[in-house]
Amino acid sequence: MPPDSLETNDRRLLVDALARVADKSRSALEEVYSRTSAKLFGLCLRILGDEGEAEDALQDAYIKVWRNAGSFDPARSSPITWLAAIARNGAIDRLRSQGKSRSTQPIEAADDVADAGADAFAAASANQEHRRLTGCIAELEARQAWAIRTAFFDGLSYSELAAQSNVPLGTMKSWVRRGLLRLKECLGR
Amino acid sequence: VTGSGEEERDLLAAEYALGLLEGDELARARQLEASSVPFADAVAGWQERFTPLWDEIAEVQPDPSLWARIEKRLTAPSAANDNVARIEKKLRVWRGYGLGATAIAASLALVVGIQSQREPPSAVEPQRPEVLLASLASEGESASLSVAYDRRANSLLVKPGRLAGIGGRAHELWIIPAGGTPISLGLISGTGPQRLSVGGEAAGHFRPNAAIAVSVEPSGGSPTGAPTGPVIAAGELLPV
Numbered sequence: 001m002p003p004d005s006l007e008t009n010d011r012r013l014l015v016d017a018l019a020r021v022a023d024k025s026r027s028a029l030e031e032v033y034s035r036t037s038a039k040l041f042g043l044c045l046r047i048l049g050d051e052g053e054a055e056d057a058l059q060d061a062y063i064k065v066w067r068n069a070g071s072f073d074p075a076r077s078s079p080i081t082w083l084a085a086i087a088r089n090g091a092i093d094r095l096r097s098q099g100k101s102r103s104t105q106p107i108e109a110a111d112d113v114a115d116a117g118a119d120a121f122a123a124a125s126a127n128q129e130h131r132r133l134t135g136c137i138a139e140l141e142a143r144q145a146w147a148i149r150t151a152f153f154d155g156l157s158y159s160e161l162a163a164q165s166n167v168p169l170g171t172m173k174s175w176v177r178r179g180l181l182r183l184k185e186c187l188g189r
Numbered sequence: 190v191t192g193s194g195e196e197e198r199d200l201l202a203a204e205y206a207l208g209l210l211e212g213d214e215l216a217r218a219r220q221l222e223a224s225s226v227p228f229a230d231a232v233a234g235w236q237e238r239f240t241p242l243w244d245e246i247a248e249v250q251p252d253p254s255l256w257a258r259i260e261k262r263l264t265a266p267s268a269a270n271d272n273v274a275r276i277e278k279k280l281r282v283w284r285g286y287g288l289g290a291t292a293i294a295a296s297l298a299l300v301v302g303i304q305s306q307r308e309p310p311s312a313v314e315p316q317r318p319e320v321l322l323a324s325l326a327s328e329g330e331s332a333s334l335s336v337a338y339d340r341r342a343n344s345l346l347v348k349p350g351r352l353a354g355i356g357g358r359a360h361e362l363w364i365i366p367a368g369g370t371p372i373s374l375g376l377i378s379g380t381g382p383q384r385l386s387v388g389g390e391a392a393g394h395f396r397p398n399a400a401i402a403v404s405v406e407p408s409g410g411s412p413t414g415a416p417t418g419p420v421i422a423a424g425e426l427l428p429v
Contacts, residue, residue, distance in 0.1 A: 132241070180203045
């Protein structure tokens, strides 16, 4: 399977590069940057919605990679998961420290997302893992899928999700928690 | 419906990985991540489960000048970078005091986070200033407090900003001298400002750039005289 072997190769190259970043190799950090910055910039832009803010978040993310590469454990995380978590957490902290709220798709669009968006994406995706995950998300109730996807992509907290969909905090928590349990069960099948 | 303890833990890990938590719940998850390997594994597991969704994020090439800006921050002969190295060294000695690798990594991550936010000092500083201040924070500000040292009175004024209660356990304040072992400064409460007198052993270590940290300990404080629980906030003493 060419796509899988390519992915495996990418992963190995990133693991190697991160090991060299831990030894303070600047060229290794540049390699990590050139392989991942477009994805991480897209991710920061999605959460922050502002190019300047996203650039600052991206810079901070790679500085953290530089300093913390020694704590990356390839047995625990894939490199892209680890890198994305650093960028995403930094972008969310930046957003929350500003106390801004973003416009996200309203919950009324949840049915469309669950029925059309996710499925269309799943069908079109060449990535088997992505098809499997979106397939499981599509099995959730629309409001559960909406909450989980919005939290993931836009970095919304429980209280922000509850405010956006006009439900009490406890209701939102129980939607999400039931959704997460079902998702885990589906992925474990 | 409350599930088993294990299921609750796993859900908390998922909520934490997604960034849903705020306030006390966030602080609790951070403490768990720093102190419990199974919990940290569960968080990593949830991050991994969601990773395929990144396929849906379009790649956007950042401005070509951005790499140069990052590289400049790596190479700048900044005092901030030196401070990071120094604190890393100080914290390394904690390894011998029962802190796991995860807790050390978490401590370093938060110290590094603090360092990256501060400008390097520009002027030459006196070595024994009368008043020293430290702002202690965790990454993301889930815990924060300020500490002021008054050399004449040989006392500390501790003002909690955010310091969540931690059911039956205590917050203990430490000073970590360069290359030395942490020395307890006493237990602190999260409810209001409090004054602590500084013992003779600790007083000599109140110098600029000494690290101050807060760890979570059993009620009554660390039973060993050294930090035993996760470090939830750290900062450096600076002259006023």
